[in-house]
Amino acid sequence: MKSVLSLLLAAAAVFAGSAKQISSYDIRVELTPQHGLNGTETLTWWNDSPDTVATLQFHLYLNAFKNSQSTFFRESGGRLRSDRAEGDHWGWIDVTRMKLRDGADLTKSIRFIQPDDGNAGDQTVIEAQLPEPVKPGQTIQLEIDFKAQLPKVYARTGFHGQFHLAGQWFPKIGVWETAGMRGRAQAGWNCHQFHAHSEFYSNFGRYRVRLTVPSAMVVGATGEMRNKESRPEKNTTTYTFEQEDVTDFAWTAQPDFLRMERMFEAAKVCTPEEVKAAAELHGIPEEEARLSDVKMILLLQPEHRAQAERHFKALRAGLKWFGLWYGRYPYKTITVVDPPYGGGGAGGMEYPTFITAGTMYSMPEDVNIVLEEVVVHEFGHQFWKELVATNEFEESPLDEGFNTYSTSRIMDKVFGKTAMPLPVFGMNAWSVLGLPKLGRDSVNRAASFSGVRSDSLIRPAWQYYDSSSYGINSYMRTHVALRTL
Numbered sequence: 001m002k003s004v005l006s007l008l009l010a011a012a013a014v015f016a017g018s019a020k021q022i023s024s025y026d027i028r029v030e031l032t033p034q035h036g037l038n039g040t041e042t043l044t045w046w047n048d049s050p051d052t053v054a055t056l057q058f059h060l061y062l063n064a065f066k067n068s069q070s071t072f073f074r075e076s077g078g079r080l081r082s083d084r085a086e087g088d089h090w091g092w093i094d095v096t097r098m099k100l101r102d103g104a105d106l107t108k109s110i111r112f113i114q115p116d117d118g119n120a121g122d123q124t125v126i127e128a129q130l131p132e133p134v135k136p137g138q139t140i141q142l143e144i145d146f147k148a149q150l151p152k153v154y155a156r157t158g159f160h161g162q163f164h165l166a167g168q169w170f171p172k173i174g175v176w177e178t179a180g181m182r183g184r185a186q187a188g189w190n191c192h193q194f195h196a197h198s199e200f201y202s203n204f205g206r207y208r209v210r211l212t213v214p215s216a217m218v219v220g221a222t223g224e225m226r227n228k229e230s231r232p233e234k235n236t237t238t239y240t241f242e243q244e245d246v247t248d249f250a251w252t253a254q255p256d257f258l259r260m261e262r263m264f265e266a267a268k269v270c271t272p273e274e275v276k277a278a279a280e281l282h283g284i285p286e287e288e289a290r291l292s293d294v295k296m297i298l299l300l301q302p303e304h305r306a307q308a309e310r311h312f313k314a315l316r317a318g319l320k321w322f323g324l325w326y327g328r329y330p331y332k333t334i335t336v337v338d339p340p341y342g343g344g345g346a347g348g349m350e351y352p353t354f355i356t357a358g359t360m361y362s363m364p365e366d367v368n369i370v371l372e373e374v375v376v377h378e379f380g381h382q383f384w385k386e387l388v389a390t391n392e393f394e395e396s397p398l399d400e401g402f403n404t405y406s407t408s409r410i411m412d413k414v415f416g417k418t419a420m421p422l423p424v425f426g427m428n429a430w431s432v433l434g435l436p437k438l439g440r441d442s443v444n445r446a447a448s449f450s451g452v453r454s455d456s457l458i459r460p461a462w463q464y465y466d467s468s469s470y471g472i473n474s475y476m477r478t479h480v481a482l483r484t485l
Contacts, residue, residue, distance in 0.1 A: 019245050019389075022046050022203035023173050030212040030236075031253060035159040037093075037148040041170055042101070044205075046139045049178040049187065054133040056106075056142075057113070057191035058095075058126050061168035064194040065091035065151035065158070069121025071114070072155075075196035075462065080155035083345035091151030091158060095126065095171055101141040104131045116193045116462065124194040125174075144171050153345045160343035162217075163254040167351060168200065170249075175203055175391075182391065192393045195462035197470040199385075199392035199399075206244040212236050213253045220259075220299045220335045221251035222354045245330065246352035247389055252337050257299040262312050264319045266291035278324040291323040297335040303361055304338055307371060311336055311357065314372040317414045318379035322406065326383050334382070336375060348374050350381030364428045366437070368411065369418040377407040394460050396470070401478020408440035408479060441483060448476040457481070 022045065029039035047053055064072035067090065078085035098106045109129040114122050134140055148169060151158040157167040174191025177184050190201060213219060215230055215237045223243025230237045243249070270291055279289035296315050300308055315336060323329050337356045339346040347358030355378035359371040384406065385392060385399035392399055411418075417437035422430040455469045457477060464470040 019204035020046075020048055021205050021244065022048060024205035025170070025207050025209070025249070027170060027207070027209045027249075028212075029170070029209065031164065031214070031217075033214075035150045035164065037146075037150065037166070037169060039146050039148070039170060041144045041146070043142045043144060043171075043173060044139060045134075045142070045173055047134045047136060047176065049176055050136050051176070051178055051187045052133045052135055053176060054130055055189075056128045056130065057174040057189040058128070059168070059172045059174060059191060059194070060093045060095070060124055060126060061172070061194050062091050062093035062148050062151070062157070063123040065089070065155075066123060067121070069119070070124065070194070071117055071119050071122040072124070072194045072196055074119070076155070078154070080196070080345060081348075083154040085152070085154050087152065089152035089154065089158075091149045093146060093148040093169075093171070095144060095146050097143070097145040098128060098171075099143050100131075101143055106130070106142070114193060115191065116195070119193075122193050125191050126171075146171055153339075153343050155345055156349050158346065160340060160346075162256070163252075163340050163343045163346075165250070165252050165337065165339065165343070165346035165356065167250040167346075167349065168194075168248075172202060172248075175201055182394075190391065190393075192460075195393075197396075197464065197467060198461035199396070200248065201391040201393050202247045202389075204245055204247055204389065206242075207246060207249045208240070208242045209249055209251070210238055210240045211251055211253075212238045214255075216255040217253040218255060218257035218259050218299065219251065219253045220257075220297060220337060220354065222246060222249045222335075222352050223331075224333055243331070243353060247386060248351050250351035250354050252299065252356075254299075254340070256302060256340070258302055258305060258308075260298045260300060260308055260312075262296045262298075262316075264291075264294040264296055264316055266293055266323075269316060269320050270324065274324060281325070282327075289324070291320070291328045292330075292332075294319055294329060294331070295333045297333060298338070299335065300338045301340050303341075304359055307359055307363060310365075310371055311338070311375055314375035315379060317372075317410055318376045321410045321413065322380055322383055325409075326406070329382060330387070331382075334379065336378075348378060350378045350386065352382070352386050355379055355381070364419065364431055366419040366431055367421050367428055368415045369443070370421055372415055373407065373411050373418075376410055377403060380407050380410075392461070395458055396461050396474040397458050397478040400474040401482070404444065404475045404479040405482040408444060408483075412439050412441075441479075444476040444479045444483075448472055448480045 024044040027041040106128045174189045221241040223241045227240040279286040349356045380403040384403040390398040419430045
C-alpha cells in the first residue's frame with residue numbers, strides 16, 4: 001500500500017504549478033434549433049519541442065457519428081456500454097475555413113488521414129500543410145470556421161429532446177511528441193482516429209468560449225462563467241466561460257435542469273488532524289496540505305430532486321479525499337450533470353471541471369455503487385487523466401485503473417459496502433432478499449478474474465481482444481494490481 005501511495009503521489013506532484021499552455025482556444029459557437037453548431041475558433045499553438053513542424057493534425061471527433069463507415073461505428077456497431085444508436089442519429093463536423101492569422105489560407109490543403117487503420121471511410125482526423133514549418137519555440141495562430149451536427153446521444157456526446165451534451169465538439173489539434181517522448185522512435189503527431197473503446201489525449205491550454213443558446217436553456221460548462229448577455233429580440237443568451245490549465249472544454253444545455261449550488265468549505269470539511277496527516281503523507285507543511293474552497297454546481301433532472309444531497313455528498317467526498325491524498329483540486333468550480341431518461345449515453349464521463357453522472361427515479365440508498373460511485377469516479381478523473389494528462393488512446397489503465405483504485409478506497413472509507421443493483425418491479429431485489437453487501441475490492445477482484453486475461457495490461461485501446469477485455473484490464477485488473485502491491 002505504501003509503495004502505491006508513493007507512486008500516485010509522485011504523479012500528483014505535477015499539480016503544484018501551472019502547466020505549459022501549448023494549445024489555447026478562443027471559440028464562439030451558436031446552438032441551432034436543429035441541434036447544430038455554427039462556430040469559429042482562434043487556436044494559439046506553441047511548438048515547445050526542438051523539432052521543426054511542417055504540418056498540423058486535428059481531431060474531428062464528431063465525424064465518428066457521420067456514417068456507418070467510420071472506424072468508431074465499424075468497431076462499435078453503433079453502441080457504447082448499454083446504449084445504442086437508434087433512428088436518424090447521425091452527427092458530423094466540417095471545417096469550412098482554416099487560415100493562419102497572418103493571412104495564409106490552409107483550407108485547400110486539408111485532407112483526411114487514417115493513421116491507425118487506413119480506413120478511407122473514416123474522417124475523424126485531418127492534416128493541413130503549412131506554407132512554412134513552425135520552428136522550435138515558435139507560436140502560431142489559426143482562425144478556423146466550422147459547422148457541426150450533434151448526433152442523438154448514445155456515446156458521450158449529442159442531444160436527446162432538448163438536452164444537449166457537447167463533448168469533443170470542435171476541431172482540436174493533436175499532440176506533437178518529440179523523439180523519445182513515451183518511447184517514440186521518431187518525432188511526430190499523436191492524433192489517433194476515434195475508436196470504439198478509446199478516449200482522448202491533448203495538451204493543456206487556456207479556453208475562452210462564448211456560447212449562444214436559446215434563452216430558455218440552463219447552461220453549464222468547463223470553467224467559470226465570466227459573462228451572460230441576453231438578446232431579447234433574438235431570444236438568445238450568450239454565456240462566456242473561461243478556464244486555463246485544462247486539456248479540453250465541454251458544455252451542456254437543457255431548459256429543464258434544476259441548477260443547484262453548494263460550497264465545498266475546506267476548513268469545515270477537513271479536520272486539523274486530517275490536514276496534519278495529509279501533510280505528513282506528502283512531507284510538506286500543513287499550510288500546503290490545506291484544501292481550497294470550491295463551488296459545486298449540480299444540474300439535475302427535476303424528477304431526481306430528492307437525490308440532490310446524495311450527489312453533493314459524493315462530490316464533497318471526492319474533493320476531500322482526492323485532495324488530501326493526491327493534492328488539492330486546483331480549480332474554483334466543479335459541475336456535475338445529471339442526464340435525462342433516454343439520454344443516459346451522455347452519463348458517466350469526465351471533462352475538465354465538468355463531469356456527467358447518472359441515476360434513476362428510485363435509486364435505493366444502499367446501492368451506492370451507481371449514483372455515489374459514478375460521481376466520485378468521474379470526479380477522480382480530474383486527477384487521473386485531466387491533471388496528470390495521460391494518453392487515454394494508448395494507456396487507458398493509467399487513468400481508468402488508477403482512478404478505479406483511488407475511487408474504491410474513497411467509497412469504502414466514506415460510504416462502506418454496497419448492495420448490488422438488481423431492480424425488479426421497482427424494488428431492488430438484492431436488498432429485499434437480504435443478500436450481503438460487498439466491498440469494492442471484492443467486486444473488482446471478481447470482475448478481474450471473470451474475463452479474458454490473455455491481453456497485456458496496457459496496449460492501445462482499440463487493440464484489446466474485445467470490449468470486455470478493454471474494460472477489465474483498464475479498470476478492474478489495474479485496481480487489483482495496485483491493491484496487491
